[in-house]
Amino acid sequence: MMHQYSVDYDRKTVYFLLAFVSILGTKIVNKILVLENIELTITGLTIFGLLFLLFDKFLWKIRLLYYLGLVKTPNLNGVWKGQLKSSYDDFKDEIDACIQIKQTWTKIIIFGKFNQSKSYSISANLETNNGARVVLRYVFKNKNNLANTPKTMMNHSGITTLEFEENDAEGKYYNEPPQNKNYGILLLNKEEKKKKRIKIWKKPSKN
Known part of the structure; x- marks a missing residue:
């Protein structure tokens, strides 16, 4: 079973960006639902959870994020x-x-x-x-x-x-x-x- 590991740098920047994108994404998704007359409300926590899951498993491996300095964790898979x-x-x-x-x-x-x-x-x-x-x-x-x-x-x-x-x-x-x-x-x-x-x-x- 996989376990967490510590790193020697601060990961707060990534969490902040994911939270920021989640807020924008929540507003956009809910506006679309209103326009389509769909009685459903998506919370920011739901969007954040989905984004974090995608980032944790896949998106962090994108090389562009390394070049931009957003991700410092090397991919040792x-x-x-x-x-x-x-x-x-x-x-x-x-x-x-x-x-x-x-x-x-x-x-x-x-x-x-x-x-x-x-x-x-x-x-x-x-x-x-x-x-x-x-x-x-x-x-x-x-x-x-x-x-x-x-x-x-x-x-x-x-x-x-x-x-x-x-x-x-x-x-x-x-x-x-x-x-x-x-x-x-x-x-x-x-x-x-x-x-x-x-x-x-x-x-x-x-x-």
Whole structure:
């Protein structure tokens, strides 16, 4: 289940603009309803709720809003794959790592999949540092795969810090003792979405 995340900038400007548009939209919609002799009144809260829902899920991703400075939250949605090295074996072996991020303007969840375990986030903080760099910190719960996991590994929680630069991410994770005292590093790349090929039916030629 997605959870809220904190950011290092003020979101009040967006809320103010949504409220302003809601007031104008409410007046316009109600005037149209009167002209059409429809006995129905739309409240400002209804318009605001619909606008916020659209903005939270879709509109915040529009790049123009970034250029205008209205939105500073980076869109980290996607699958990030790479390698993990752990202090468990003195950073000798590379382990396949897959991080999936699902994000809206106000909520996020981060899933992790590794060869011996899976994890999910329970809280997160996103730092934009005024455009200098993007850092995501989150607390996770890790559940092991009992069929493939050494006896020394138990279900545990921990903290991950990832720094993003375009389609690359690197960071560190720290497991919470006493369940697990290991820590490690992550090197990830964003997986590109495969474009769906549209098959065009061609009428067979007559020989």
